[in-house]
Amino acid sequence: MLPTGRAAAAASARTTNVDxxxxxxxxxxxxxxxxxxxxxxxxxxHIMVVDDERTQLEFVGGFLGKAGFEVALMGSAAEAVERxxxxxxxxxxxxxxxxxxxxxxxxxxxxxxxxxxAVIIMTAYGSIETAVSAMKEGATDYLTKPLNLxxxxxxxxxxxxxxxxxxxxxxxxxxxxxxxxxxGVIGESGQMQEVLDLVRRVAPSDAxxxxxxxxxxxxxxxxxAIHYASARRKGPLVKVNCAALPETLLESELFGHEKGAFTGxxxxxxxxxxxxxxxxxxxxxxxxxxxxxxxxxxxxxQEREFERVGSNHAITSDVRIITATNxxxxxxxxxxxxxxxxxxxxxxxxxxxxxxRDRRQDLPALIDHFLRKFAEKNGKTIQGFSREARDxxxxxxxxxxxxxxxxxVERATVLTRDDIIGIGELPLTIKETxxxxxxxxNLSAAVEGMExxxxxxxxxxxxxxxxxxxxxxxxxxRALRYKLQKYGLRDDK
Ligand SMILES: Nc1ncnc2c1ncn2[C@@H]1O[C@H](COP(=O)(O)OP(=O)(O)OP(=O)(O)O)[C@@H](O)[C@H]1O
Ligand SMILES: [Mg+2]
Numbered sequence: 001m002l003p004t005g006r007a008a009a010a011a012s013a014r015t016t017n018v019d020x021x022x023x024x025x026x027x028x029x030x031x032x033x034x035x036x037x038x039x040x041x042x043x044x045x046h047i048m049v050v051d052d053e054r055t056q057l058e059f060v061g062g063f064l065g066k067a068g069f070e071v072a073l074m075g076s077a078a079e080a081v082e083r084x085x086x087x088x089x090x091x092x093x094x095x096x097x098x099x100x101x102x103x104x105x106x107x108x109x110x111x112x113x114x115x116x117x118a119v120i121i122m123t124a125y126g127s128i129e130t131a132v133s134a135m136k137e138g139a140t141d142y143l144t145k146p147l148n149l150x151x152x153x154x155x156x157x158x159x160x161x162x163x164x165x166x167x168x169x170x171x172x173x174x175x176x177x178x179x180x181x182x183x184g185v186i187g188e189s190g191q192m193q194e195v196l197d198l199v200r201r202v203a204p205s206d207a208x209x210x211x212x213x214x215x216x217x218x219x220x221x222x223x224x225a226i227h228y229a230s231a232r233r234k235g236p237l238v239k240v241n242c243a244a245l246p247e248t249l250l251e252s253e254l255f256g257h258e259k260g261a262f263t264g265x266x267x268x269x270x271x272x273x274x275x276x277x278x279x280x281x282x283x284x285x286x287x288x289x290x291x292x293x294x295x296x297x298x299x300x301x302q303e304r305e306f307e308r309v310g311s312n313h314a315i316t317s318d319v320r321i322i323t324a325t326n327x328x329x330x331x332x333x334x335x336x337x338x339x340x341x342x343x344x345x346x347x348x349x350x351x352x353x354x355x356x357r358d359r360r361q362d363l364p365a366l367i368d369h370f371l372r373k374f375a376e377k378n379g380k381t382i383q384g385f386s387r388e389a390r391d392x393x394x395x396x397x398x399x400x401x402x403x404x405x406x407x408x409v410e411r412a413t414v415l416t417r418d419d420i421i422g423i424g425e426l427p428l429t430i431k432e433t434x435x436x437x438x439x440x441x442n443l444s445a446a447v448e449g450m451e452x453x454x455x456x457x458x459x460x461x462x463x464x465x466x467x468x469x470x471x472x473x474x475x476x477x478r479a480l481r482y483k484l485q486k487y488g489l490r491d492d493k
């Protein structure tokens with residue numbers, strides 16, 4: 001009964017291609033399938049069932065058709081791939097053991113064509129290894145044969161709900177980004193949206209911008225954002241850290257010098273003001289600018305000209321100036337350390353970056369952003385943080401602001417051996433003391449990881465209702481509660 005060889009497989013594909021709802025495809029096997037892959041439309045959930053055993057295929061297909069799903073039945077993996085190329089599916093439900101290709105390989109083929117398609121693998125042999133590798137390869141779920149049809153339906157419902165959530169989420173995020181997106185800047189909180197609005201409004205002008213905020217709040221990032229959102233984006237963005245150099249060097253760094261202007265000035269050198277011509281000059285740590293240079297900077301701002309050190313020939317440069325500081329300029333002015341007239345020149349527009357602890361709504365998006373960034377950088381596939389680790393990250397105060405969060409996520413990403421980052425990967429300062437999980441063999445660690453992930457998904461799908469989640473997982477509520485505790489997933493604290 002099992003087809004052997006290519007020809008037989010193809011013939012079998014032809015005879016078993018019983019499409020439950022799209023009858024036309026049955027007669028159309030010879031016709032070119034549409035090339036363009038469209039997103040599945042409407043509410044119908046489009047499922048492809050792949051199995052080389054015809055009775056099994058029709059049994060599953062018939063059941064799912066009656067349950068209201070839109071189903072296409074494929075008698076071989078090759079046929080499935082062909083069909084998948086031309087048509088969008090929400091879910092591929094495939095047998096693992098097939099003569100022409102394993103379910104796992106089919107999973108890879110489908111994901112290459114559509115990274116978001118859900119794939120459930122059916123294993124006839126109940127081998128935990130196959131299930132583990134299926135989940136490792138990114139299968140959405142797995143089922144063991146003989147199939148329990150009710151369980152099958154529940155698992156599919158779960159995938160479907162997950163899909164809806166994902167789609168709604170993506171749409172919502174895209175809509176938000178449409179309005180508030182600036183390359184590389186994450187900011188979903190009201191405060192950051194105001195900042196980004198301001199950035200968008202001042203960027204096109206040449207107005208001098210003063211960026212204020214604690215260390216690590218993103219001042220430099222915003223300076224870059226302004227430059228790249230401005231008409232000067234093709235020109236240079238030049239940065240000078242006013243706190244990093246002693247006064248004399250800083251002066252020549254900013255304005256350049258003539259050959260022989262001072263000991264060591266062996267050649268004429270352009271200053272940053274000149275180099276930044278047609279671009280943006282970012283003066284960081286402006287609060288540390290020495291008095292004498294404050295006067296010189298004020299003159300540049302007023303007269304738009306300056307001289308290189310050791311020269312009296314005036315030079316002009318077409319620059320937009322952005323400055324930043326984490327110091328309290330008002331206090332520096334009161335102390336007479338910072339010139340008031342300069343201050344008023346610099347703060348034509350002031351943008352204040354609020355500390356991260358005052359805009360906690362940004363935390364989830366920032367965490368995801370950095371996780372993706374560092375997972376990619378380190379070549380790791382990481383699902384996310386454990387509930388416990390995430391809670392700790394969401395609770396922490398971040399005196400070092402976004403930079404501190406970024407460093408925490410990078411560190412955890414480098415340290416983790418698991419695809420879910422646990423509390424153990426966070427530094428002592430932020431984690432609560434909790435007993436370590438101890439040593440585990442790879443297999444049981446993988447199974448636990450999988451179990452944990454399924455529980456998290458079930459809970460999400462059931463909107464946190466434990467009875468429902470337990471039901472969906474096919475375990476008792478008591479067992480679920482035990483596992484929640486085991487994996488530190490209790491949200492009752
Ligand atoms: N809203 C944000 N979205 C994404 N990344 C951010 C955001 N804010 C800050 N970062 C990142 O955090 C790190 C610190 O930001 P940045 O260097 O701009 O801070 P800063 O305010 O200039 O700090 P300092 O005063 O110490 O110089 C950078 O790697 C930056 O890319
Ligand atoms: Mg900075």
